Amino acid sequence: MRRSPPGWDLGDFLNRGTMVAARTENTKRRSKMKKRTIGTIEVAALLMMAVVPFASAITQDDIILYRGAGSWFGEQSGAAGFGDGTVVDASLTGFGLAGATAMVGDINGDGVDDVVVAQNNAGGYQWVAAHSTTDGSGNVVMSSATTSINNNFGTVDGNAGNRLADINGDGIKDIVTVNPDYTWHTMLSTTAGISTGAYQHKQFGLAGDHIISGDFNGDGMSDIGVWRAGTTYVNLSDVGVLGAGAVATGGIGDSSWEMTLVGDINGDGRDDLMLVDNNDSHVADGQLSWIAAYGSASGQLDFTSGGGNSGFGYFGLNTDVPMLADINGDGKDDLVVTRSNGAGGMEFYSAYTDVSGALQGAVGVDSSTTFGFDTDQVVFGQLNVIPEPAALGMILLGGGVLWVRKRLMI
Ligand SMILES: [Ca+2]
Numbered sequence: 149m150r151r152s153p154p155g156w157d158l159g160d161f162l163n164r165g166t167m168v169a170a171r172t173e174n175t176k177r178r179s180k181m182k183k184r185t186i187g188t189i190e191v192a193a194l195l196m197m198a199v200v201p202f203a204s205a206i207t208q209d210d211i212i213l214y215r216g217a218g219s220w221f222g223e224q225s226g227a228a229g230f231g232d233g234t235v236v237d238a239s240l241t242g243f244g245l246a247g248a249t250a251m252v253g254d255i256n257g258d259g260v261d262d263v264v265v266a267q268n269n270a271g272g273y274q275w276v277a278a279h280s281t282t283d284g285s286g287n288v289v290m291s292s293a294t295t296s297i298n299n300n301f302g303t304v305d306g307n308a309g310n311r312l313a314d315i316n317g318d319g320i321k322d323i324v325t326v327n328p329d330y331t332w333h334t335m336l337s338t339t340a341g342i343s344t345g346a347y348q349h350k351q352f353g354l355a356g357d358h359i360i361s362g363d364f365n366g367d368g369m370s371d372i373g374v375w376r377a378g379t380t381y382v383n384l385s386d387v388g389v390l391g392a393g394a395v396a397t398g399g400i401g402d403s404s405w406e407m408t409l410v411g412d413i414n415g416d417g418r419d420d421l422m423l424v425d426n427n428d429s430h431v432a433d434g435q436l437s438w439i440a441a442y443g444s445a446s447g448q449l450d451f452t453s454g455g456g457n458s459g460f461g462y463f464g465l466n467t468d469v470p471m472l473a474d475i476n477g478d479g480k481d482d483l484v485v486t487r488s489n490g491a492g493g494m495e496f497y498s499a500y501t502d503v504s505g506a507l508q509g510a511v512g513v514d515s516s517t518t519f520g521f522d523t524d525q526v527v528f529g530q531l532n533v534i535p536e537p538a539a540l541g542m543i544l545l546g547g548g549v550l551w552v553r554k555r556l557m558i
Pocket residue numbers: 313314315316317318319320321322336337
């Protein structure tokens with residue numbers, strides 16, 4: 149579904165000069181979506197309802213662009229992939245500063261993806277979320293009518309990355325920032341959005357490591373990790389605490405690979421680590437090379453053991469920006485590249501992963517569109533949802549009246 153983004157982490161790009169893109173985990177796999185249940189059924193004499201507002205996402209990941217001067221744009225994907233749905237154009241303005249890192253994820257647990265920025269505030273990061281709404285017909289409305297904010301979380305100078313990730317597995321994305329010494333910090337969000345106050349922290353990684361975050365063991369809690377020139381180190385989250393679980397070490401690739409992405413390539417509910425090579429070390433025709441180490445029950449990311457690997461794929465030009473997103477909505481993240489069209493516009497191309505998630509040599513384009521400017525930040529999220537009624541109706545059964553109270557089961 150979703151996403152990891154991945155979000156395109158401009159901070160990594162700027163700080164290290166290498167294109168380390170990673171999902172902001174904005175659109176997690178369906179297997180990790182909130183499960184809903186009719187939790188309590190009670191006989192009641194009165195027509196009363198207790199309802200938790202909720203919307204569930206439609207499956208294809210949608211393009212969301214941040215133009216860097218507070219303006220956001222979106223284009224829904226559909227059954228045919230990119231560009232098949234409604235364009236959500238300029239629906240949010242005046243939200244975010246120039247140079248802000250854009251992220252998308254459900255920050256308040258209502259089932260609707262929100263947009264989030266992390267931006268420089270006197271040397272610390274100011275995090276602000278604009279809480280999206282819906283228009284009643286299933287379209288997400290990006291809006292800053294309701295916001296949540298933390299004015300100082302993370303260090304700008306030398307920052308190793310900012311992410312949205314669900315560290316405690318409650319279905320609400322938490323803010324994560326990695327300081328220059330690779331101390332990871334998270335502030336758990338609530339139904340009110342971004343929080344302030346108490347936070348968790350854990351040092352993990354060395355200067356120069358690629359940071360990776362995702363749910364690598366599939367327990368619903370996002371884990372932290374680093375990739376270092378061919379070696380993977382994952383520190384699992386446990387009991388809702390950053391870095392409280394085991395450390396799993398594995399190996400994939402070597403220092404010739406330039407980029408790391410995180411997504412669920414094979415659709416097993418565990419995030420996988422994708423490596424991308426853009427300088428022809430692994431293919432000699434100007435394409436990008438891709439290979440993923442699959443997440444595993446232990447959280448290990450390893451080429452041969454653990455969850456195995458995808459094999460090699462070749463897709464996109466070596467000047468493209470690679471990303472992962474589930475463009476066809478089958479629960480497996482697909483290969484995505486963005487490319488300037490030479491006239492200031494942005495082209496999107498996607499190659500779908502196959503039923504097993506395996507990458508099989510050179511693959512062609514399954515879906516494409518042109519949208520936005522080639523200077524926009526690209527993230528992926530959900531711009532259409534299945535709306536739920538504002539209140540549930542009565543259920544008449546056997547002449548009796550059932551009061552159905554719906555609650556969320558995460
Ligand atoms: Ca959370």
